[in-house]
Amino acid sequence: xxxxxxxxxxxxxxxxxxxxxxxxxxxxxxxxxxxxxxxxxxxxxxxxxxxxxxxxxxxxxxxxxxxxxxxxxxxxxxxxxxxxxxxxxxxxxxxxxxxxxxxxxxxxxxxxxxxxxxxxxxxxxxxxxxxxxxxxxxxxxxxxxxxxxxxxxxxxxxxxxxxxxxxxxxxxxxxxxxxxxxxxxxxxxxxxxxxxxxxxxxxxxxxxxxxxxxxxxxxxxxxxxxxxxxxxxxxxxxxxxxxxxxxxxxxxxxxxxxxxxxxxxxxxxxxxxxxxxxxxxxxxxxxxxxxxxxxxxxxxxxxxxxxxxxxxxxxxxxxxxxxxxxxxxxxxxxxxxxxxxxxxxxxxxxxxxxxxxxxxxxxxxxxxxxxxxxxxxxxxxxxxxxxxxxxxxxxxxxxxx
Numbered sequence: 001x002x003x004x005x006x007x008x009x010x011x012x013x014x015x016x017x018x019x020x021x022x023x024x025x026x027x028x029x030x031x032x033x034x035x036x037x038x039x040x041x042x043x044x045x046x047x048x049x050x051x052x053x054x055x056x057x058x059x060x061x062x063x064x065x066x067x068x069x070x071x072x073x074x075x076x077x078x079x080x081x082x083x084x085x086x087x088x089x090x091x092x093x094x095x096x097x098x099x100x101x102x103x104x105x106x107x108x109x110x111x112x113x114x115x116x117x118x119x120x121x122x123x124x125x126x127x128x129x130x131x132x133x134x135x136x137x138x139x140x141x142x143x144x145x146x147x148x149x150x151x152x153x154x155x156x157x158x159x160x161x162x163x164x165x166x167x168x169x170x171x172x173x174x175x176x177x178x179x180x181x182x183x184x185x186x187x188x189x190x191x192x193x194x195x196x197x198x199x200x201x202x203x204x205x206x207x208x209x210x211x212x213x214x215x216x217x218x219x220x221x222x223x224x225x226x227x228x229x230x231x232x233x234x235x236x237x238x239x240x241x242x243x244x245x246x247x248x249x250x251x252x253x254x255x256x257x258x259x260x261x262x263x264x265x266x267x268x269x270x271x272x273x274x275x276x277x278x279x280x281x282x283x284x285x286x287x288x289x290x291x292x293x294x295x296x297x298x299x300x301x302x303x304x305x306x307x308x309x310x311x312x313x314x315x316x317x318x319x320x321x322x323x324x325x326x327x328x329x330x331x332x333x334x335x336x337x338x339x340x341x342x343x344x345x346x347x348x349x350x351x352x353x354x355x356x357x358x359x360x361x362x363x364x365x366x367x368x369x370x371x372x373x374x375x376x377x378x379x380x381x382x383x384x385x386x387x388x389x390x391x392x393x394x395x396x397x398x399x400x401x
């Protein structure tokens with residue numbers, strides 16, 4: 001493994017490599033490498049001829065300088081780890097002056113609404129700092145592929161937007177979050193937690209998992225309330241935010257919509273250590289059968305065995321119950337307990353006609369009292385707000401009262 005600290009020597013080396021038409025993968029980090037980082041690096045090594053790993057703790061993305069100054073670092077351990085992965089890794093470890101040339105300030109970027117919520121709201125200027133250093137590193141490394149983890153999903157979306165707006169000729173590769181066996185997302189900040197606090201921190205993943213498990217069936221308000229109740233049981237957890245947002249624009253949502261992708265996001269302070277996490281939510285649009293229309297207690301006026309199967313219903317009754325021609329309908333015979341299914345054809349308006357046709361005519365007698373029911377298939381959420389049409393005609397003549 002070759003290590004570079006200055007930009008000039010590093011760029012010269014990369015220039016020689018690129019003359020041989022090789023591919024460069026890039027994994028930017030702030031050091032304190034863990035299995036989450038190594039999963040990105042190994043993917044880069046697998047997919048590229050050479051992989052650049054940068055270790056640089058970027059001051060402009062910290063809105064809390066105590067957090068910056070206490071950020072964990074162990075460069076010798078990181079080098080040892082990288083050496084064990086591949087000989088085709090190039091390590092870039094510049095200092096602050098090398099990157100910022102004595103002017104440690106963020107540039108200004110317009111990300112629309114991507115940096116307005118969640119981390120953008122609680123860490124003012126954070127993403128401007130992230131974009132500034134990533135922009136500089138892209139200009140230095142000029143990689144073919146860059147690798148970012150989904151644990152920092154909002155950062156990932158910012159980087160994707162940065163690449164698109166600046167038309168960089170590179171691919172942003174999304175990599176799944178790596179977790180401990182107990183679900184805690186791997187983070188360099190985890191090293192600042194004692195064992196007890198780490199155990200408490202696993203409840204962040206439990207909260208996200210609850211949201212994932214119940215996203216299909218529970219209203220958003222209930223999910224938010226349940227997550228709040230769960231985390232209130234742990235005084236060490238100081239929640240900054242819990243949000244369910246659209247994956248594309250990162251706007252927290254007020255209601256679920258079809259054909260959209262969502263994630264749940266959380267940030268919390270635990271024993272003085274700030275942790276973030278997120279999880280992909282799946283909305284399968286589970287459909288259920290629900291009562292749509294009901295004509296309650298009408299008398300059979302005809303039973304036509306020789307007619308093509310169906311039931312003829314007074315068109316006034318059909319309209320009142322919101323039933324259409326050809327709709328599947330269930331017939332319940334109160335007199336003999338028979339239940340059968342057929343389809344509807346319209347009868348004369350104001351006639352009170354209820355004629356059972358075809359083979360089904362063997363299941364009824366004129367004067368039998370029927371209940372006519374139709375059902376609809378819809379999503380669980382739609383069904384909760386749906387109101388069926390139920391009508392009660394005059395039981396003597398089947399006419400609307």
